[in-house]
Amino acid sequence: MSTQILTPRPLRPTDFAPYGDVVELGSDHVLINDGRCKRFSDLSALVAEGGRVGISLFQSEVQALPYSCTLLERHPHGSQCFVPMEGCTTLYIVAEDDAGTPVRPKAFVAHGRQAVNIAANTWHGVLTPLSDGGLYTVIDRVDGGPNLEEYPLGMALTVLPGGGAE
Amino acid sequence: MSTQILTPRPLRPTDFAPYGDVVELGSDHVLINDGRCKRFSDLSALVAEGGRVGISLFQSEVQALPYSCTLLERHPHGSQCFVPMEGCTTLYIVAEDDAGTPVRPKAFVAHGRQAVNIAANTWHGVLTPLSDGGLYTVIDRVDGGPNLEEYPLGMALTVLPGGGAE
Numbered sequence: 001m002s003t004q005i006l007t008p009r010p011l012r013p014t015d016f017a018p019y020g021d022v023v024e025l026g027s028d029h030v031l032i033n034d035g036r037c038k039r040f041s042d043l044s045a046l047v048a049e050g051g052r053v054g055i056s057l058f059q060s061e062v063q064a065l066p067y068s069c070t071l072l073e074r075h076p077h078g079s080q081c082f083v084p085m086e087g088c089t090t091l092y093i094v095a096e097d098d099a100g101t102p103v104r105p106k107a108f109v110a111h112g113r114q115a116v117n118i119a120a121n122t123w124h125g126v127l128t129p130l131s132d133g134g135l136y137t138v139i140d141r142v143d144g145g146p147n148l149e150e151y152p153l154g155m156a157l158t159v160l161p162g163g164g165a166e
Numbered sequence: 167m168s169t170q171i172l173t174p175r176p177l178r179p180t181d182f183a184p185y186g187d188v189v190e191l192g193s194d195h196v197l198i199n200d201g202r203c204k205r206f207s208d209l210s211a212l213v214a215e216g217g218r219v220g221i222s223l224f225q226s227e228v229q230a231l232p233y234s235c236t237l238l239e240r241h242p243h244g245s246q247c248f249v250p251m252e253g254c255t256t257l258y259i260v261a262e263d264d265a266g267t268p269v270r271p272k273a274f275v276a277h278g279r280q281a282v283n284i285a286a287n288t289w290h291g292v293l294t295p296l297s298d299g300g301l302y303t304v305i306d307r308v309d310g311g312p313n314l315e316e317y318p319l320g321m322a323l324t325v326l327p328g329g330g331a332e
Contacts, residue, residue, distance in 0.1 A: 023221055023303065033292040037226040037300075042308040044221050053219045055189055055210050055247060055283065055305060060203040081221060083249050083303045085279055113251055115303055117221065126199040134203075137189065137249045137281055139221060139305055142208040 001070070002155045007162055008091060008107035011114055019094040019122050020044070023081065023115035044117040049077040051144020060127045060134035062088070069093050069157040072102045072123045073150045078141030080118045086133025087112030093125035093157060094118070102151055107159045123151065167236070168321045173328055174257060174273035177280055185260040185288050186210075189247065189281035210283040215243040217310020226293045226300035228254070231327040233296075235259050238268045238289045239316045244307030246284045252299025253278030259291035259323060260284070268317055273325045289317065 009015065013022040021044035029038040046053050072095055084090060090110045095102035102123035109130065110116055117139075118124050127136065141147055175181065179188040187210035195204040212219050238261055250256060256276045261268035268289035275296065276282055283305075284290050293302065307313055 023223065025223060025225060025301070029225075032224075033226065037224050037293055039304075040223040040225070042220040042222055046219055046221065053212055053305075054208040055212065055281070056208060057189065057191060057206040058198075058203050059191060059195075059206070060199065084251065085249065085281070086253060087251070113301060115221070115251070127203055135191070135279055137303065138205075139219075 003158050004155060006093070006105060006107040006157055006159045008109045008159055011092065011108040011110040016108060018096070020079065020119040021117045023117060024113065044081065045079065046081070046139060047079040047120045048141035048144065051078065051141040053139060054142030056138045056140070058127055058136045058138050060129055062129045062132060062134050065130065065159055065161040067091060067128065067159045069125045069159070071150060071152050072125055073148060074121050074123050075141070075147045076121045076149060077144060077147045079120050080138065080140040081115060082127060083115040083137040084112050085135045085137060088129045088131040088133045091128040091130050091159060092116060093159065095123040097123060105157050169324050170321060172259070172271060172273040172323055172325045174275045174325055177258065177274040177276040182274060184262070186245065186285040187283045189283060190279065210247065211245065212305060213245040213286045214307035214310065217244065217307040219305060220308030222304045222306065224293055224302045224304050226295055228295045228298060228300050231296065231325055233257060233294065233325045235291045235323040235325065237316060237318050238291055239314060240287050240289050241307070241313045242287045242315060243310060243313045245286050246304065246306040247281060248293060249281040249303040250278050251301045251303060254295045254297040254299045257294040257296050257325060258282060259325065261289040263289060271323050
């Protein structure tokens with residue numbers, strides 16, 4: 001099987017914007033609870049066409065780099081937000097779409113204080129924690145019927161260490 | 167100001183059921199991602215009457231026990247789910263309602279792998295992290311107008327250490 005090498009970069013909202021939202025601390029907030037708490041409000045749009053927004057937990061095996069990805073998937077009718085609960089770093093492989101085919105894959109590494117909301121119908125790899133503790137709260141579409149499209153790549157995307165992924 | 171002493175207990179779903187849901191790992195799951203990930207699906211109902219479900223971040227000051235609470239609040243039109251992102255323990259003070267007055271307060275301490283979804287219109291204290299790292303993802307009602315009712319207690323609920331809160 002042929003291989004395409006990807007070097008991951010640290011996750012930044014502007015770089016990730018074509019694929020979804022990075023839910024992280026910014027500057028725009030209000031003070032609540034008598035000044036004891038900062039609220040950074042409404043940071044990403046949740047999509048759950050034909051279903052409803054639900055709260056789930058994912059507990060995933062931790063992976064090591066180099067990591068090989070041979071399949072991407074997308075959810076036509078819903079966004080999918082991953083919130084790390086154990087501070088682990090997470091690998092996100094995403095790709096653009098060209099008439100139903102994922103193209104131009106990229107790899108990003110989120111740190112443990114970044115949640116990620118992948119936009120509806122956006123190609124991505126499966127959840128890939130890179131450090132100890134693969135527990136996530138996931139906010140996505142539930143109770144709405146089929147919402148998964150898979151694309152076997154016919155090759156391997158190999159994500160190397162480096163680029164801030166350690 | 168008079169004081170009522172509360173000794174917190176560790177958060178268990180059955181004890182907390184009158185006030186909301188504990189979002190934690192259980193036994194009922196499906197395997198996804200080629201067997202690498204357990205999905206515990208749709209663990210709590212999100213309510214956002216007149217608005218929509220949004221994703222926000224709260225960054226709160228950490229508090230120490232004994233902790234004094236003089237005000238409870240509730241959100242008539244929405245549930246509010248708190249997901250700890252830094253593994254911190256969290257104090258939840260909740261109360262039953264008697265014709266608009268909070269009564270029979272209780273205190274619970276959640277560990278860092280428990281998210282909590284407080285039910286709509288349920289009396290509770292403000293977000294109270296007890297250990298380092300007060301960063302939470304919050305899933306609650308946004309964009310829907312007023313949704314806050316506050317109740318000054320006229321006394322102090324004092325939560326003591328003990329009962330598994332350390």
